[in-house]
Amino acid sequence: MDRLAFARAQMGMSLAFHIVFAAIGIALPLAIFVVEGLFLWSGEQHYLRLARRWAKVTGLLFAIGAISGTALSFELGLLWPKYMQVMGAAVGQAFGLEGFAFFIEGIFIGLYLYGWRRLKPVTHWLCAGVIALSGAASGALVLAVNAWMQLPVGFKMDAAGKVISTDPSAIFRTYAWVVMSIHSTLACYEAVPLLMAGIYAMALLKGRRDAYCRSAMLVCMSIGGIAAILQPMSGDAIAKFVYRTQPAKFAAMEAEFETRTHAPMHLGGFPDLKARTDRDSIEIPDLLSFLAAHDFSARVTGLNDIPQALWPNVRVVHWAFDLMAVCGTIIAIATIIFWVEFAVRRQRVFEIRTVLWMLVIVGPLGLVALEAGWFVTELGRQPWIIQGIMLTKDAVTPSAQVPFVFFAFALLYVSLAVIVILLIRRGKYAPGAESVEVLR
């Protein structure tokens, strides 16, 4: 592997790691806000126990997310210094705004986790609301930078590549930013509660039947369910945007080599770059054209009409796209099945083993879809780091130490992941941790 490959691997690893914690940091506070609100409203103790349990997990995961987020803010510049020269001037201010949102989040996390005794109950509950809001805002603001990488707007460069004039609010006025931030925020609200519902379904299967598990499940399935039903619509909006602005990514998503009207959708298959066809895929006539423009006869540019040097990795992008779409569909169906069963059988739904097993299996798919979707966005943009402006290979650092740094950080991320999973699985923490963390 060369320097570029190591730098890309390190960036990808850091993002793949952070995205999970970011998603949890956006969605879990909302779930906490709901259960603590239910506690204040009903006075039922099990809601309070849920809020405390989730708050503990949040305390751990937010800290790790803050750490991995810090890594990203360093690595953007360290690994891609040339990119930073343009990005900083053109859209760095979005990170500045995100910084304020992150500040608010960090402050209120401190208040929430350590303030059970010191704050009035309603104030404490409102803190959770502030965390949920600022978390979502912070995610949306970061997405502004990502949207800008797909659709660079609001700046002019001179011949030497120096940014000479800017319109700092341009990205916030684009459709790209709006649809991308909605899509990714919904993905967080979908993935994390679904995963939690899967965990509580497992507990129910193991014989726990208390109000604690049942309420946890209902809250998670409400948040996750609403997001899962809305998500296909936002996905559709993004597909149209990609069709208009990033034809290479759009063609790679569907492994479509030929430029044609009435383009079919390819499900699965093995994109063959030599023969320029998606071997053994299932074709659905006209659907790709419809996806592109809500018109069965829309003309879709195929990869054949794009120089191969400007193709992304067609196989990975195509498979990731299909994986995301399939996971999203399964989740939406499972959500509908659960709620229909609940409407019919009410509380007895928690005794139907097939429904519970379904939720256990579907649980992790939201996170799978989240990661796969991110693969589509970022790998689909390649070989550009800033679409149409700068190639990734031109942005990489000249430093020779990239491989060492990659291995050091790979080790660090693996250790962090293992320890976090062990700590959460252990569930109840060391004696004394309780008093420090929650009950002070």
Add this chain to the structure above:
Amino acid sequence: MTHADLAYLCAASALAGLIAYTLLGGADFGGGVWDLLASGPRKSQQRHAVGHAMGPVWEANHIWLIFVLVTLFTCFPQGYSALCVGLFVPLHLILLGIMLRGAAFIFRKYGAAPHHWGKVFGVASIISPVLLGASFGAVTAGGLRVSAAGAVITGSDHVAPWLQLYPLGCGILALSTCAYLAAVYLVVETRGELREDFRRRAIFAGTATAALSAIVLGLAMRDAPWFVRQLLSFPAWPVVVVGLVLFASSAIAVFRRHYVASCACAAAEVAILLVGWGIAHREFLIYPDVQLVPAAAPSATLRFVLWSLPVGLILVLPSMWLLFHTFKREHLH
């Protein structure tokens, strides 16, 4: 307002963020030092006091560093890019230190092998301030050269510019300053014999900081004479004098057991000396090749950043007040 005015204002904002990071995040690093050096019959109480003081605030404190980075790369992207290339290794090590420290702190609190992670927490708390200080030293001493085309030339003799005597001196000075801040804060937050422990540590760290300052000044005369000249000429010198007076006052206050006063003087001293550093360094982002004003982003970006500051601070400062009011209030009576 001219482009140069905007650039100076943005640099001043970054400096203000750096001051906040030093006073808050720096003290958290210092807390890690005292955790590592905990000793005597009240060893575990000392560690507990550090954890107790940092618990609710360290994540918010740490965000000031992100603020500084973001302000730098948005307002001075050319210079930031050069810093990233020239200081690739120390910046990665700083990052590693920050990550390990945060992870160790939270893992220890959640009960994962407390002894093991306690050590990691302490050691990681040393790495980051030392290398941050060394990076500043390297930049000031002209160890990082940038060609007119923007390419970085890091030392013709292949010796890393930050692995020199003067930058490392700056690093150790930064570490002892953090330790001093942490100790005077902890004196305020503790009572009885524990307070005496931290008072002794404050006196020790204060003495070390004073001695190191003299040594680093001597090294600077050799390795960064331009900077010493700037520091000793108007308008930097009155600021430096005020800083030194405050340092002396905070030391006297520790001796006389006026703890809140010593805390306030120490914080003011560090802030004022950083302002002095900023005034002396004002023309350059990276001495001698990258000047502040030419490296700045276009005016529209700078204006946007400057306007977003009051808006952001209107949200952040009251929240921060609430945080510190909720958890630190009782110590100040």
